[in-house]
Amino acid sequence: MDIHFTADQPSAEEKAAVDQELGAPETGWDGGQRHVASDGRVAFGGHDAGSHRHKLLPALHAVQEHIGWISPGAINYISQRLGLPPAEVYGVASFYQLFSLTKRPPVVAHVCEDIACMTRGSEEVCRKLENKLGPAGKPCMGGKAAWLRSPCLGLCERAPAALVSAAGKSPRERVLAPATADGIEELLREGIDGKLPAESDALSMKASIPQAGSANLVLLRRLGKSSATSLDEYRKSDGYEALRKAIEIGPEAVVREVIDSKLLGRGGAAFPTGKKWEALLNQRKRGRPHYVICNADESEPGTFKDRVVMEGDPFAVLEGMTIAALATGAKKGYIYLRGEYPFAAERLAHAISAARKAGLLGENILGRGLNFDIELRRGAGAYICGEETALFNSIEGYRGEPRNKPPFPTQAGLFRQPTSVNNVETLINVPEIIRMGGTAYAKIGTTNSAGYRLWCVCGHVARPGVYETPFGGTLRELIQMAGGVAGNGRLQAVLLGGAAGAFVTPKELDVPLTFEGTRAIGATLGSGVVMLFDDSVDLKKILLRIARFFRDETCGQCVPCRVGVVRQQETLERLIAQKPLGTTETEVRMLREMGQAMRDASICGLGQTASSALESALNRWSIFS
Amino acid sequence: MSDLAPKPLIPVPRGPVPEAPPPRKRAMVELTIDGQKVSVPEGSTILDAARQLGIDTPTLCFLETLAPVNVCRVCVVELEGSRVLVPACSRKAEPGMSIKTDSERVRLSRRMVLEFLASSVDVSTAPQFPGYAKRYGADPERFGSKAETVAQPPKIDNDLYVRDYSKCILCYKCVEACGVDAQNTFAIAVAGRGFDAHISTEFDTPLTNSACVYCGNCIGVCPTGALMFKSEYDMRQAGTWNESRQTKTDTICPYCGVGCVLTVHEQDGSIVKITSPLDQSVTHGNLCIKGRFGYRFVEVEKPRKK
Amino acid sequence: MLWGSNARETHPIFFHHLLQGVRKGAKLYVIDPRRTTSAQWADAWLGLDVGTDISLANAMGREIIAAGLAHKRFIEHATSGFEEYKKHVEKYTLERAERETGVPAEAIRQTAHAYAKAERAELCWTLGITEHHNAVDNVVALINLALLTGHIGRYASGVNPLRGQNNVQGGGDMGAIPDRFPGFQHVENDEIRAKFEAAYGRKIDPQKGLHLSGMFEAMEHGELTCLYVLGENPVDSEADRNRAKRLMGGLEFMVVQDLFYTETAALADVVLPAAAGWCETEGTVTSSERRVQRVRVAVPPPPGVRDDIEIVYDLARRMGHEWGPPKAECIWDEVRSLSPMHGGMSYKRLEEMGGIQWPCYDESHPGEIFLHGRLWADPLIGPRAPFSCVEQEPPADRLDKDYPIRLTTGRRLDSYNTNVQSGKFSSPLRREETLDISPEDGTKYNVREGEKVRVSSRRGSVIAPVRFDPGLRPGLAFLTGHFHDQVATNDLTIDAVDPKSGTSEFKATAIRIEKHSAN
CATH class of the missing domain: 1.10.10 (Arc Repressor Mutant, subunit A)
Known part of the structure; x- marks a missing residue:
């Protein structure tokens, strides 16, 4: 042109x-x-x-x-x-937050100030940084560095968190969690000196997975036990056994096993994985290319399980994807990893290259005629790109704006071809399903929530981290497993499912953590977030932070969401300042109306859920009266 | 052979009347809208079906000549079995669909969309707005006087266009017209994100530094007057713009041989702007810089008798 | 395939349609010495040397035949002279074409194959083909390709000269050609002439008239002494402008009827101010796709300015002929009664149908969306379509060591002809006239962008600032004809004329560039 x-x-x-x-x-x-x-x-x-x-x-x-x-x-x-x-x-x-289109110092610290970190002192960290380095966004340390406030960095189990990136000939990135103002300043200095240390294994699995090493674990059984960088160790702990079996039984049987397993997607939408794959398999004869995508754009505030899995057991993700490729007829797969996960990127890149070398990716996998390869794509700071159609646009080089559905991804997804998008956690369930058989897997958990689930337990809890349980336990049991309520020990609220989820009260702790159980009380499992708040927390501030999160993260494409999230934040601000337009009641009614319009008329899940946490709080507490 | 040799002096004989290949036969799809059954060809949208029934569906970002982007959401309707409302402008009609276009849910979403827009954007020159606002009882004032808006000074960086983005509802039409749907120049795109998303040239450089070729097709599709011909803008500023004194006459562009239909807007004996009809097979409403602005020569000096 | 056409800038709305096709997967090939904005859309651009079109076309023809891609059935059914053509193009090997055109043989081969194999193909050209001393030869060389592949007379397949003016097609249709009556009816055909004589009640000269270049020739020889110019500005628009100005200045009597007091009007004895045909008068124009469309009065003409028809009718009246009311529709109905291909185009139908493509023989005829469908009728209707054997011939203005650079000309998007119309609006795109050359020639001649140089041809010289255009290669330069007040391009151009069409070779001038001391 x-x-x-x-x-x-x-x-x-x-x-x-x-x-x-x-x-x-x-x-x-x-x-x-x-x-x-x-x-x-x-x-x-x-x-x-x-x-x-x-x-x-x-x-x-x-x-x-x-x-x-x-x-x-x-x-x-x-x-x-x-x-x-x-x-x-x-x-x-200009769509992506991690890209700067104005001249900026090469060394930058992104300091999380999202809800999980708020419970763990991020405000204090930011205040100290302001004193030491000056305001966020302004060059500091002789114009060679800057610090920025950031949405959730997915390091909630070790909150408060920061991510430091140093641009240059050999760019470096590393995280700091828990972070202190001094620690951040030191990393910035090291970055300026070109000595930013590489990420170390000191990001110990023990810190992220309190259960690590326990014999009961299935999905997390390798984490912290076998090396995340050794393909041999992965193979020694049943790795690639499932792929072998999958090739043995063939695509139709794999799809059948996954349908029988009743596996539901773990990303939040809870769609039956087997149905997705079947839709692709059924289109094989039309000769169009198929794609499988691993959605690793884990950005829901409070969510970090996928990161921990990718850092600790990357080959499992690859094996799950390869089985998905076999089942769906895809020759090419993408892992869309959120941009703020440098260590996971490194681990995955290493694993992909090791798998290629070992004939487990590429042409003629395992000598059995299966062709499949994976490209790792990094996002660049846009929560919305976790929405599957926005993710397609992002990979294709467009703005990460969601598409209208239908057509659904299984008909017209990436490059308008049939595509299956599966979350990291969903994919690592697949080898287990193939190994044990779909019917056996379906018996685990409850009738409508089969199998295992990973939980991101964080906030005011004694031992934050990723927990694995079979479906069926209650919220109370999970909190107990994590050592009980921390902070001042007096639980005020639990946020289930992240910013797009819902708050529950201490009276609701006996809710079974299943799809159906949470639905019954007007909540959701979402991405498995279980975030605790003690009663010292001002929930209004949390609600405002969530409102601001959506305001920052809406893509701006459709009117209800673009303007709705702004009006929602403004209304909250007025209510918190006790300066309502009219009465508090008219303001609350207006919030409800906005919520309904966003839920009903927005293009995608972001707008449709942007008011759900707020509304769940309005339903449970009389916050503003 | 010799009798078939061409003879230049003899007119070429008539042949058969040439025909375009017939359009693909489309099956009919039957659906129900507001309790009335309607049949439309496969591929039609809910909006098409509603229009066939004479149901007036509000639209802002929709235009017949552009691919539907379904971003304004003012056309949403309630589809039985769907968790959320669906955009009539882009959702294809499917057999057995049952649709409500005037339910409480629909009216609420439409009203909120209108309130959201009118509270954040200057809609004073958007012709469709007053009617829609009345119909849905929209009250944009209720968000208060401090509600955030996109107010900003107009961009006047050339003699042909004014871009007043305080009137922009981000309907994407101008981007589509500048891009794949017509002009393929791509001088503008949506930049930024969220409430800060806006229509922009690269690096927000002035139009005169951008790829813009001043075809004016973006102005032709703008539903709010955010994009305006400088001629109209100046007259509005001076208070002389008066559509009731204007005539519109279709004629043909005086420049190249493509034969574009121009609609000449005349006020008080002078041309005040040029547009082209959307339903015209040559232009589909689009023109080039010469067709759009090249009319000035009839407004200036004329020859004299020697 | 766009051949010698920069439609992106010269026919922008046509290019919209073309791009819709490209978006749906159609392949675009552009053949142009310059890599124009149109060429930048192409799947392949072939940058041939100016005036080597026949070599390229003949080589493509040869390749299509040699590769077995010729449409044998169509050739046998509807064409004549194929064997001669085949023999004729035998010597135009790809290697020869590469030598003569500069385009790599492989690119020519690929383009030929793509054209021949396409299910549907359009071949469009503009002045890059016709503003040459062998314009008609160029055109038939392209038509040969269409005949060879059957890409003619079918839906979405054909040959199409893109017209540069809104009614250049209509002008020709109406008989503004030396040998034709309206509807392309030949003046020398007795039967047709008799029809017009009967209608007009007087004898008509059976001798065909002169085309524009012929008129200047006649002026040169003193055979033409009186000129009535309507809506033309030949002083600026003719090749070898100095000669045009001298000849017109030497006429005994000249009337200019125009909207503007042009350079030509300045030489006239009488200037008649005329209304703008497209918005101050009623009538019709005919577009490039043969679509007859209505123009209408949208604004009143200024006081004292009259419709062309009124002026001509008034002149007739002064000469003693009363032609009735000077109404466009009456004249149009007269056209319809005498030109069969316009017969069915009443004003009413033109309104209702938004224009009609000729031929339209009667009021039940829908008009024709493409021509030459008769060639596919079985049995064939009318005469066969002839192949023509034409030879490559270089431009008349030869390059040598004194004039080593090839200057070609064209239009810019926002400007038009001699800029008398387009110069009146304030275009943000408009910039001063420049001599566009390749960056490499800038280095070679040691000139900077913006630096003024003397540009000389064998006929004249001008001063122009330089601009670098990477779409040009060394030895190729470009000027427009829009800005004669800044750079009188036609002081340079040659009036070598195609004897068949009367068109001058605006596209090929030999020039040299020298640093201009006044910098």
Whole structure:
């Protein structure tokens, strides 16, 4: 296409960063050296030219990581390389929070100030940082660093948390949790000096999985026991046994086992996994490419189980995906990992490469004619990209705006082809199902909630972390397992399912933690978040933080959500300040109406659930009267 | 052979009347809307079906010539069996669907959408708004005077367009018209996120520095007057814009040979703007810079007798 | 396939339709010396040397035949002269074409195959084909390709010259061609002439008239001394402008009827102010797709300015002929009565149908969405379509060591012809005229962007600032014809004329560039 560029030119470093990601340009027309003898006579492009759009996000990442921000010149160069209009590239880049389109110091600390960290002193950390380094977002330490307030970093079991990234020739990222202002400052300094230490195994599994090593564990049985980087150790602990068996019994039988297992998706929507796969399998004859996607964009505040699994047992994720590929006929899979998980990225990249070398990914897997490979994609700071259709757009190089459904992903998903999207936790259940058989798996848990579940227990609890139980226990039992209520010991509320979930009261602790059990009390399991608040917590502040979260994270595409989340926050602010327009009752009624419109008329789950935590609180407490 | 040799002086004989291939036959889909049965060809939307029944469905981001983006949500309807409301403009009619277009749920969502928009955006030049607001009893004032808005100064960086994004409801139509649905220039896109999402050139550079080719097709589709011809903007500023004194006449563009239909808007003997009909097979409402703005020559100097 | 056309800028709304096709998977091939904005959309752009179109077309023809991709059934059924053509193009090997055009043989081969194999293919061209001294040869070389592959006379397959003016098609249709009456009826055909003589009640000269270049020729020889110019500005628009100005200045009597006091009007004895045809008068125009559409009065003309029809009728009256009311519809009905292909196009139907594509023989005829369908009728209707054997011939203005650079010309998106119309609105895209050259030539001639250079041809020289365009390669330069007040491009161009069409070779001038001392 005819692309117009502004006069902004890329620097040599920016070009190098992009070329390292995309490979060297082929002709003068796409940004390379101009050879008039050939370039002056013939140019190919047209349909091919725009067909590399899906490389946009990696290219933007490359510049952000190497330079520390994305300049107009860099956007022009990426546009030229990928045959895209700069206005669209700018539109995409400006969608993601981790990309900076204004000049920013190369070393940046993202300091979590979300609800889980709020219960563990994040406000204090931020206040100290303000004193030490100045306000968030402003350059500090001689203009070489900056700190930013961040939504949940998924390190809630070790709250409060921070993520430090140092851009440069060899970019580095690492997390700090629990974080202190001093610790963050030190990491920033090390980043400035180019000495930011690599992530260590000190992120011990023990700290994240209090049950680690217990003989009762199934999904988590390897974590903390066998090395996450050793394929041999994974194989020694039954690894890839299930894939072997799956190949043995064939796709139809695999799908049957998964249907029989009654496995429901663990990402929040609880859709039967087997049905999804069957839909793809049934379309095999139409000859379209199929995709499987591992949704690892774990961004629901309070959720960290997928991160822990990927860091501690990455091969299990790959094995689950490979079985999914076999079952659905997909040749290509993507892991869409949230951008704030550098360590999981490293572990997964290592595992993918080890699996490829061992013939467990790529052509002719296990010598059995199965072809499947996985590409790891990192998000860039956008909660909405965990919504499956937004995730497709993000991979394809568009803004991460959800699509209207139908068509459903199983009909028209990634690149408009049949696609199965499964959450990390869902996928690691699959090898177990194949090993033990679907019917046997279905007997675990309750009739309508079969199998095992991972819980993200955090907030005011004695031993926060990921817990595994078969379905069927109560909330009270889980809290007891985690050592009981911490903080001041007086439980005020539990948030189930994350920001898009619901609050329950101490009177409701006997609710069975099953899909049906929570539904019966107007709550949800969501992503398995169980966040405790003692009675020192001002719930209004938590509600306001949740409202602000949705306001920050709405993509802005549809009106009810784009404006609704703003009006919701404003109304809450007025109520908290006790300055209602009219009476408190009219304000509350207005909140209810907004909630209903967002739930009814929004395009995707974000808007549809943006008021649910707030409404659950309104239903349970008379917070504002 | 020789009798069939071409003879330039003889007119070419008439052949058969050429025909386009017939459109693919589409099965009919029967559904129920507000208790009335209606049959529409497969591929039709709920909006098409509702219109066939004469049901007036409000729309803002929908336009016949653009792919539906279903973002404004003012057209939502209640579909039996669906957890949430569905957008009439893009949801395809399916056999056996049962739809309500005026239920309490529908009216509430439509009213809220109108209130959300009118409380955050200046809708004073959006022609559809007053009617919709009345119909649904929208009261945008109820969010108070401190409700956040997108108010900002208009962008006037050239002599042809004014972009006043304080009037932008983010319907995506201009992006579509500038992009794949018509012009394919991609001078503008949606940038930013959430309430800060906005229509922007790359790096928000002035239009004159951007890819813009001033076809004005974005203005042609804008439902709120956020995008406006400078001629109209100036007259509105001066208080001389008066649609009741205007005539509209269709004619043909005086420039290249494509034959675009121009609708000439005349006020007080002068051309005040040029548009093109959406249902015209050549333009589909789209023009180029010459068709849209090249009319000025009839407004300036004329020759004289020597 | 767009050949010698930059439709993205010159026919923007046509290009919308084309892009809709591209979006649905259609392949686009662009053949143009420059990598234009149109070419940037192409699956393949072939950057041939100016004036080597026949070599390229003949080589494509040869390749299509050699690869067995010719449409044998169509050729046998509906064409003549195939064997001669086949023999004729035998010498146009891909290697020869690569040598002559500069385009790699493989790219030519791929393009030929893609065109021949396509289920449907359109071949469109503009002035890149026709503004040459061998314009008609260029056109038939392309038509050969359509005949060879059967890409003609079928839905969505055909050849299509994109018209540059809103009524250039209509002008020709109405008989503004030296040898034709309205409806392309030949002046030299006795039967047809008799029909017009009967209608007008007087004898009509059986001799065909002169085309524009012929008129200048006649002026040169003193055979044409009086000129009535309607809505043209030849002083600026003709190739070799100095000559045009000299000849028109030397006429005994010239009337110019125009909206503007143009450079040409400045030379006239009488200037008649005319209304703008598209918005101040009623009538019809005919677009590139043969669609006759209505123009209407939208605004009143300024005082003292009159409709062309009124002026002409008034002139007739002064000469003693009363033609009745000067109404566009009456004249149109007269056209309908004499030109069979317009017969069914009443104003009423034109309104109702939003225009009709000719031919439209009677009021029950829907018009025709494409032509030449008769070639597929079995049995064939009418004469066979002939292949033509044409040879590559370089442009008349040869390159040599004194004039080593090929200058070609074209339009910009926001401007039009000599800019008398388009110059009146404040276009943000408008920039001063520049001599566009490749960045490599900038280095070679040691000039910076914006630096003024002297551009000389064998006929004249102008001063122009330089601009680098990567769409050009070394040895190729570009000017528009829009800004004669800044750079009088037609001081440079050659009036080498195609004898068959009367078109000048605006597209190929030999120039040299020198640094201009006044910098």
